[in-house]
Amino acid sequence: MKDTDKESPNSTFDPEELLARVENDRELLQDLLMIFKEEFPGHLQALREAVESGEGKRVVAAAHALKGMLSNLAATQAAAAAAKLEQLGRNGEVSQFQEAFALVETNALRLLPKLEAYIAEVHK
């Protein structure tokens, strides 16, 4: 797991950074991952609906919330994608919403199985 992450410096998520963020508290880490698993689908759905509505304000709020979660989990790429969408929402660049959302979704969906695997590993 660590090996694959070391291969790509701008990784989907960085377990070492994550561990540092929770100060090596594996129980807390597991807690956070569980919260993410629970909360993530709702947040993604809210973002999808916001994008479909074309309302900049809604996109900003939803993307911001998702970005917060992702960055706390050291999910650099996904967090950056959410940040991009938040910025687009702020600027009202509606035409680019869909594309940016797709990027958030792809990154986040790629993240999920990695987190799952990580939870299992931490669990051991």
Add this chain to the structure above:
Amino acid sequence: MRILIADDEVLSRRLLQKTLERAGYEVTALENGRLAAEQLCKRDGPRLALLDWMMPELDGPGVCREVRKRNEQSYVYMVLLTSKEAKEDVVAGLESGADDYLTKPFNAEELKARLRTGLRILELEDRLVEAREEMRFKATHDGLTSLWNRGVILDLLGRELARSRRERVSTAILICDLDHFKNVNDTYGHPAGDEVLQATAKRLLSSVRSYDFVGRYGGEEFLVVLNNCNPAFGLARAEELRKTIAQRPVQTSSGVVPITMSLGLLLSQEWGFRPLEELLQEADAALYAAKEAGRNCVKVAKPSAPCDIRDPRVEKAAT
């Protein structure tokens, strides 16, 4: 130390809470700004706060503004959490009353270090408040006896007289003077004289009710104000005070000093609406009479003619 966290995002809230609990803080974690402002505005609310910028109901800067609107309460040290993209808002955040800001995702060490800065500020405030309270005490109390000082006891008496007139009750004014105090100083020395004054103050305080006032009026003179004192019992109360002082000598570092006290008593209801200065003069005259009568006794100031109990101001208005 208590700290309040406000963040609508559950994961971030959990992370903050755990990090701070591990650092020894007692954490209150809330999910919106409105609740946070309510807690922080309470008189005994947390004095440290970590506030997310974007929150439903009331955002972080909004919370800061609400908290800063309060006055005369303990300082609340507030740190805003912002995302990197919003750095241009930092100025606005600080101007809303935040003390500091931290970018998300936060680094645990940096977070704790910044909160320690906050703790230093709060400790500094505590020390200043303590110093202010000490100064306030010194400005209102006599240094030797810790009784109210002359200025304050006169002020309290003035207010009490006004109140007793409104409520048509009587205030007893007692000017008390230790007998032959100069001899005490001359015979036992000034330190012993000070000890006698301190012991006298203690005895006076212990024999009045908690809502009566005792002040040091002059060198060995004390002013006692008995609030809402039934005139029928005024003399008896004064006698009690006299006995409390005389009943046993004071044990000083220079020996045992027997003491007695002369008192001039005035019951405000018998004097109508005479000004404070006049009442004090009359009470002082009664004290003088007590000294003349051989000391260690109480003399009551009596008006030569029955007083007009009607308010002269009302009278004037009527004619």
